[in-house]
Amino acid sequence: MKLIHTITELREYLATARKAGKSIGLAPTMGALHAGHLSLVDALAAKIPENSEIVVSIFVNPLQFNDPKDFERYPNTLQSDLDALAGTAATVVFAPSPEEIYPEGELTVLITSTGPVAFEGLHRPGHFAGMLTVVAKLFNIVQPDYVAFGQKDAQQLFLVRSMVRDLNIPLEIVVVPTMREADGLAMSSRNRFLDPENRADALALSAALQVAAKEDGVDAALAVATGILDKAGVALDYFALVDPDTFQEVSGDYHGKVLAIVAANVGPVRLIDNLLFELTTDD
Ligand code: PAF
Numbered sequence: 001m002k003l004i005h006t007i008t009e010l011r012e013y014l015a016t017a018r019k020a021g022k023s024i025g026l027a028p029t030m031g032a033l034h035a036g037h038l039s040l041v042d043a044l045a046a047k048i049p050e051n052s053e054i055v056v057s058i059f060v061n062p063l064q065f066n067d068p069k070d071f072e073r074y075p076n077t078l079q080s081d082l083d084a085l086a087g088t089a090a091t092v093v094f095a096p097s098p099e100e101i102y103p104e105g106e107l108t109v110l111i112t113s114t115g116p117v118a119f120e121g122l123h124r125p126g127h128f129a130g131m132l133t134v135v136a137k138l139f140n141i142v143q144p145d146y147v148a149f150g151q152k153d154a155q156q157l158f159l160v161r162s163m164v165r166d167l168n169i170p171l172e173i174v175v176v177p178t179m180r181e182a183d184g185l186a187m188s189s190r191n192r193f194l195d196p197e198n199r200a201d202a203l204a205l206s207a208a209l210q211v212a213a214k215e216d217g218v219d220a221a222l223a224v225a226t227g228i229l230d231k232a233g234v235a236l237d238y239f240a241l242v243d244p245d246t247f248q249e250v251s252g253d254y255h256g257k258v259l260a261i262v263a264a265n266v267g268p269v270r271l272i273d274n275l276l277f278e279l280t281t282d283d
Pocket residue numbers: 028029030059061064131134135153156
């Protein structure tokens with residue numbers, strides 16, 4: 001596995017690979033890798049021809065942190081990330097510096113045409129502009145045939161899919177299911193900051209999603225889920241049911257496929273989770 005820090009070196013390396021007829025896969029990450037990230041690499045390896053190049057980018061993108069304290073304490077664990085990737089199908093790790101990615105500061109950023117985006121967009125102003133900008137840059141730098149994104153960041157996935165469609169970016173997105181701990185907690189690089197009490201409370205997020213999926217009707221699903229979250233004492237940002245194709249909130253007697261999404265602060269840690277299920281009506 002090759003470790004590359006500069007865009008020039010990466011482009012030269014990948015140009016040679018492309019000339020040799022290899023396909024290129026990309027798993028974009030911010031490091032602090034856990035089994036969920038490794039499953040992105042596995043999903044790419046399963047999808048693309050053997051002997052392809054699988055690039056894992058590790059870049060803690062300052063542009064997508066709305067809270068500077070969150071950025072400062074985001075784990076920076078390059079050596080253990082390299083160790084974790086050593087046993088996978090990754091062939092290249094691209095770990096650029098902030099100056100390599102943003103040499104001129106931030107003159108151009110990508111925003112959505114609909115203005116402010118709900119949910120994460122409202123709770124983390126600027127987050128999605130920063131995320132889309134760095135993802136577009138990584139797509140242009142790597143020019144992958146396939147790119148893997150986790151279902152865990154459902155709204156990120158929705159916006160990246162929209163960007164790929166709207167800007168005619170020639171690649172295929174491989175969607176990777178959320179990896180969970182044995183007790184249901186969605187894996188996240190932020191889980192390491194949960195103390196034992198917060199760790200127990202954090203289970204309310206996945207529990208709320210699970211119980212909502214068993215209810216008939218939007219109102220019943222919302223009531224039972226928010227009841228669980230209230231009882232756990234987590235500071236809820238939102239629990240909502242959205243149409244997975246549009247990310248618009250559903251209400252009333254809506255039935256069919258829904259994505260339940262939740263975000264809450266559990267002690268000092270902000271967590272998100274989601275679950276896709278079929279909602280039936282209550283009549
Ligand atoms: O999901 C993440 O880790 C980040 O948002 C991403 C896609 C690597 C962009 O910085």
